[in-house]
Amino acid sequence: xxxxxxxxxxxxxxxxxxxxxxxxxxxxxxxxxxxxxxxxxxxxxxxxxxxxxxxxxxxxxxxxxxxxxxxxxxxxxxxxxxxxxxxxxxxxxxxxxxxxxxxxxxxxxxxxxxxxxxxxxxxxxxxxxxxxxxxxxxxxxxxxxxxxxxxxxxxxxxxxxxxxxxxxxxxxxxxxxxxxxxxxxxxxxxxxxxxxxxxxxxxxxxxxxxxxxxxxxxxxxxxxxxxxxxxxxxxxxxxxxxxxxxxxxxxxxxxxxxxxxxxxxxxxxxxxxxxxxxxxxxxxxxxxxxxxxxxxxxxxxxxxxxxxxxxxxxxxxxxxxxxxxxxxxxxxxxxxxxxxxxxxxxxxxxxxxxxxxxxxxxxxxxxxxxxxxxxxxxxxxxxxxxxxxxxxxxxxxxxxxxxxxxxxxxxxxxxxxxxxxxxxxxxxxxxxxxxxxxxxxxxxxxxxxxxxxxxxxxxxxxxxxxxxxxxxxxxxxxxxxxxxxxxxxxxxxxxxxxxxxxxxxxxxxxxxxxxxxxxxxxxxxxxxxxxxxxxxxx
Numbered sequence: 446x447x448x449x450x451x452x453x454x455x456x457x458x459x460x461x462x463x464x465x466x467x468x469x470x471x472x473x474x475x476x477x478x479x480x481x482x483x484x485x486x487x488x489x490x491x492x493x494x495x496x497x498x499x500x501x502x503x504x505x506x507x508x509x510x511x512x513x514x515x516x517x518x519x520x521x522x523x524x525x526x527x528x529x530x531x532x533x534x535x536x537x538x539x540x541x542x543x544x545x546x547x548x549x550x551x552x553x554x555x556x557x558x559x560x561x562x563x564x565x566x567x568x569x570x571x572x573x574x575x576x577x578x579x580x581x582x583x584x585x586x587x588x589x590x591x592x593x594x595x596x597x598x599x600x601x602x603x604x605x606x607x608x609x610x611x612x613x614x615x616x617x618x619x620x621x622x623x624x625x626x627x628x629x630x631x632x633x634x635x636x637x638x639x640x641x642x643x644x645x646x647x648x649x650x651x652x653x654x655x656x657x658x659x660x661x662x663x664x665x666x667x668x669x670x671x672x673x674x675x676x677x678x679x680x681x682x683x684x685x686x687x688x689x690x691x692x693x694x695x696x697x698x699x700x701x702x703x704x705x706x707x708x709x710x711x712x713x714x715x716x717x718x719x720x721x722x723x724x725x726x727x728x729x730x731x732x733x734x735x736x737x738x739x740x741x742x743x744x745x746x747x748x749x750x751x752x753x754x755x756x757x758x759x760x761x762x763x764x765x766x767x768x769x770x771x772x773x774x775x776x777x778x779x780x781x782x783x784x785x786x787x788x789x790x791x792x793x794x795x796x797x798x799x800x801x802x803x804x805x806x807x808x809x810x811x812x813x814x815x816x817x818x819x820x821x822x823x824x825x826x827x828x829x830x831x832x833x834x835x836x837x838x839x840x841x842x843x844x845x846x847x848x849x850x851x852x853x854x855x856x857x858x859x860x861x862x863x864x865x866x867x868x869x870x871x872x873x874x875x876x877x878x879x880x881x882x883x884x885x886x887x888x889x890x891x892x893x894x895x896x897x898x899x900x901x902x903x904x905x906x907x908x909x910x911x912x913x914x915x916x917x918x919x920x921x922x923x924x925x926x927x928x929x930x931x932x933x934x935x936x937x938x939x940x941x942x943x944x945x946x947x948x949x950x951x952x953x954x955x956x957x958x959x960x961x962x963x964x965x966x967x968x969x970x971x972x973x974x975x976x977x978x979x980x981x982x983x
Contacts, residue, residue: 464594464750466618466772470549470587475558479520479542480578484571489536490528491572496848497830499523499650499806500562500579502542503715504625504739507556509548514556514587517543522565522577525648525676525804525832527846533676533684533803533832535648542581555588557623559741559874562808564828584872588621593770595753595910605915608760610949611753612940612968616907617774618748622706624665624697626740628715631671631691633734634722639679641730642723647684648804649675649719652878653693653712653738654782654896665697665708665742672879672894673734675719676804683834683844684803687732688879697742706746709780709898711876714738745900747775753910754968757944759983761915768911776869776901777861782878783895785827785855788888794849796889798836803846805831805882807853809895814871821861821899823873827853829891831882851882851891859899869901921947929981933973940967946981956980 479500485492505518522538548554560583568576593616600606637644651673659666671691678684697710716737724730752770757763791797807829815822829851837843863869876896883890931942939959943950954964957979963972973979 464752465590465592466616466750466770467620468589468591468771470589473585475544475546475583475585477542477544477581477583478578479540479581481538481540482576483538483574485536485573490532490534492526492569492575493529494527495567495569496525496527496533496832496846497806498565498567498577500565501713502560502562502581505558505560507558509554509556512547512550513545514548515543515545516558516583517541518560520562520579520581522579523648523650524567524575531845533647533678533846538577540577540579544583546585546587548587549589553590557586559584563810564808586621591770593750593752593909596912598912598914600915605760608758610757610759610943612755613751614754614907615749615751616770616772617905618750619773619775619902620746620748622699622702622744624699624742626667626695626697628737628739629693629695631693631736631738633689633691635687635689635732635734637687637730637732639730640724640727641721643679644677644721644730646719646721647676647678649673649717651714651717651736652876653714653740654878655710655712655740655780658708658710658742658780660702660706660708660744664699665710665744667695667697667710667740667742669693669712671714671736671738673714673717673736675732675734677721677732683801686804689734691734691736693738695740697740699742699744702744703746706744707778708742708744709778709900710740710742711874711896711898712738712740745775745778754908755910756913757947758915759947759949760921761917762919762921763913764916765913766911767908769906770909772905772907774903774905776863776867776903778898778900779859779861780896780898781860783855783857783897784892785853785857785895786890786892787851787853788885788890789849789851790888794889795835795847796833796849799847799884799889800834800836800844802882802884803832803834805829805880805891807877807880807893809875809877811873811875814873814899816863816869819863819865821859821863821871821901822856823859823897823899824856825875827855827877827893827895829853829880829893831889831891833882833884833889849889851889853891853893855895857897859897861899861901863901867903869903872900874898927983931979931981933976933979937973938968938970939963939972942979943967946983948981948983952982953979956982
């Protein structure tokens with residue numbers, strides 16, 4: 446058996462064997478664009494005026510190979526516009542996006558990306574031609590298990606191993622475990638007020654609200670609602686929106702999740718199909734919704750990793766090498782949904798003659814997360830787009846369809862409570878769930894339902910022993926069988942005194958009648974409290 450193998454066996458038997466911490470080697474934000482030039486087919490109406498552009502970022506596929514992780518995905522743009530006759534029409538226009546990050550070449554690396562649309566720009570170059578550009582913000586995590594156990598070489602004999610004195614410590618760590626549900630389907634039927642005989646769907650969409658994530662054995666139970674809506678038109682009157690909420694329950698499989706883990710989740714709706722079912726013989730019609738959705742979950746739990754901070758031998762001088770290891774302490778995570786509102790004067794958004802709201806949507810932008818009075822506070826703005834009808838200024842009974850942007854700034858306190866004195870690092874994911882527009886006496890107003898997930902952690906660093914081996918040219922046996930009187934200095938601890946004299950900590954404790962706390966915390970400043978002198982036997 447080699448010396449290295451013996452040393453490895455020894456450290457494992459003594460509880461100082463391979464310990465690992467999970468490190469996030471990336472944690473950075475990557476920006477890219479999804480763009481395209483489009484020409485609408487002849488069967489779609491021409492574009493007179495663009496009312497809104499809505500971008501849905503679909504999950505990206507990834508390929509990890511060599512020193513890169515490559516991500517590719519799609520963005521579905523839904524353009525609502527008015528045609529030359531003043532009616533609303535829509536076009537669904539996809540675009541691709543891709544980006545790459547550098548990853549370590551060794552195995553055991555997990556790569557995840559959370560991608561969201563930051564904003565879209567649309568340019569018309571003809572009645573059927575337009576260009577779209579959407580900026581994608583992706584938060585990328587490259588997770589790797591890093592061993593922090595010390596390697597002890599050249600101490601293969603039982604006598605040599607018995608001469609080693611260890612100073613051990615614990616490093617706070619945090620583990621992230623990601624999981625996805627895969628696509629699942631939901632359905633519902635909503636009754637219409639009329640027969641729906643001439644009604645047809647202009648647009649359908651929605652968002653997923655995750656209300657509960659509960660860790661179970663080998664997985665996470667996720668409950669929530671799909672908030673979906675459909676913009677309908679009967680060809681003559683004002684278009685109107687039909688809404689519904691469809692509850693769901695999914696189990697997302699997770700591996701190696703410890704008890705006490707906290708989980709947060711969010712989801713997306715990738716497709717909504719609607720069918721209008723006219724009523725018969727004067728009965729009311731209905732709208733059928735078929736929804737394709739998926740959920741992502743991140744479980745987080747705290748760990749404590751034992752490691753060797755320092756060592757010495759009572760027989761030899763040791764050559765020791767150290768390194769600094771980054772650790773992360775978990776502070777907590779939470780998720781919640783909030784309603785935020787704002788208004789904009791009618792004279793600023795062509796709303797002086799507004800009559801009825803047709804539809805509303807928008808996008809969520811998070812500007813930052815701060816710690817205030819022990820709570821995580823999330824700030825941002827919802828850029829809502831309210832579409833409404835407006836009466837003609839000529840008073841001839843004509844109607845126009847108008848779109849107005851109503852910014853909804855928000856600042857909400859989450860349920861995440863933090864202890865005093867911490868320096869948290871926040872990660873926040875936001876989803877815009879639903880927007881409703883309102884016409885008031887002097888303003889156009891918007892109410893937005895948003896969902897936020899917040900995770901807080903605190904970074905730390907610890908110096909640990911990387912490797913050690915004896916310098917056999919400097920043996921300490923010639924100093925044996927001696928007695929010393931040590932007068933501890935102000936900065937001395939039990940560990941520093943034992944290391945200086947190359948003697949065992951237990952021997953000092955026993956010879957001088959020190960309390961149990963001294964050996965339990967040998968590097969503590971209080972380990973030698975009240976001690977005037979020490980008798981050291983070698």
